[in-house]
Amino acid sequence: MRAFRAAMAGAVAAVVTAAAGCGGGLETASPRTAPLRVGFAYDIGGRGDRSYNDMAAAGLDEAKRNLGNVRTREEEGVPGESAAAKERRLRALAQAGYNPVIAVGDSYGQPLAHVAPKFPAVRFAIVDSATPSGPNVANLMFAEKQGAFLVGAAAALKSRTGEVGFVGGPRTPLVKRFEAGFVAGVRHVNPRVKIRIAYLSGKEDLRSFDRPEAAEEAAGKMYADGADVVFQVAGASGAGVFRAARKAGAWAIGCDFDQAVSADPAVRGVILTSMLRRIDVAVYDYLADVADRTATSGRTVYDLKLGGVDYALTGGHITDIQPRLEQLKQEIVHGRVKVSPG
CATH class of the missing domain: 3.40.50.2300 (Response regulator)
Incomplete structure (x- = not known):
């Protein structure tokens, strides 16, 4: 051990x-x-x-x-x-x-x-x-799928329009695991929520991790089409998603880091939560x-059981749904909700 x-x-x-x-x-x-x-x-x-x-x-x-x-x-x-x-x-x-x-x-x-x-x-x-x-x-x-499942649940619970989005960088197997977990979490909470998905490049073009303008455009289209919560898994490109959320008066979800702490102060207020790895x-x-x-x-x-993935509470935006998210976390840990680690 x-x-x-x-x-x-x-x-x-x-x-x-x-x-x-x-x-x-x-x-x-x-x-x-x-x-x-x-x-x-x-x-x-x-x-x-x-x-x-x-x-x-x-x-x-x-x-x-x-x-x-x-x-x-x-x-x-x-x-x-x-x-x-x-x-x-x-x-x-x-x-x-x-x-x-x-x-x-x-x-x-x-x-x-x-x-x-x-x-x-x-x-x-x-x-x-x-x-x-x-x-x-x-x-x-x-266990990306487990962490993404929880922020997917948060997106579904906080959405007022019934539409959410996912912006990935390159279409790699790793980023696809985030997408799969996010989609599963949204559908578990509310299967009627519409999910919009966009990638900035194919799997071989890792430059999309550093294209915030492209991410801003992709997320901006989602917000314009009705999404009000967008989860970004795009590295440094995620800054563009946050800018788009600010312009739209909508929510974004960060990835890996608690981005309501690390992001540009001008956009921190639109970060609903972050999936932490x-x-x-x-x-x-x-x-x-x-x-x-x-x-x-x-x-x-x-994984979740070992504290390797989680969600952030900075800003207090999901305090109202935290009991539900904690319930889901325990259901995953104890196998009552099936979410594969990878």
Whole structure:
């Protein structure tokens, strides 16, 4: 079993326990005396996206504060870059002596699958991808469908027009899991609610994570057509959805981070809630395990039961429906409402 650390001041509020994935770890006989040198490869948007990457960065920052001598090298993806470019980034971090190397985003799946076997003494972790595997690879996964189900329920409960929307970035399997959970949550609460769905690109074009103007246009059309709550899963592009909601006098739902705290102050008031994925917890926990020589390989899935996904209450906009959402959460945890983890 893997214990999440309670030292996450501010970013992490509780200790939870998760089952580690299969496989053991690399053996190290002596205690750590040298700095923990962490290589960090962000997805497109990087640190400062006020969403996905920032949630990962929060875990890294907490590790710097709590784990002693931690040194980092942080790099980020470039819009339109190839898988080969990502592979070069990971290889360069490993060659420069960083260990572990953490890749943020499923776009690093295949590149990491190529790199990890070439560096058997280096630990790698990847957020959101089960593709790479091996004795030196940890897969930090989340039960997106469960968290999205809850904000879908919130959207249905708060909608006055009976129409809601979903704006995704690229049409990747990961973003499709958010869509599936959101749609299931809406329909569970009220099957009569109409759901509008739009993607900013096909699955191969990850640049849509950094196209807020396109997201604003897509969401603006939904609001104009009658939707009054739109859930965005679009990384830095989500800022465009928030701007569209403000112009329409409607609601938006954030993703990954509590975006009523992190978004531009001008749009925070239109963020009904956010679906939280505790990427910060996963990153911190993994680094703490590496530091104390207990890290393992394989999958760890952070679900509702383990506190890995949740919804935000900032702004007090869903206080009236919180009892219903908490009831749904417990029904999912105890299996009375079936929502698959992934």
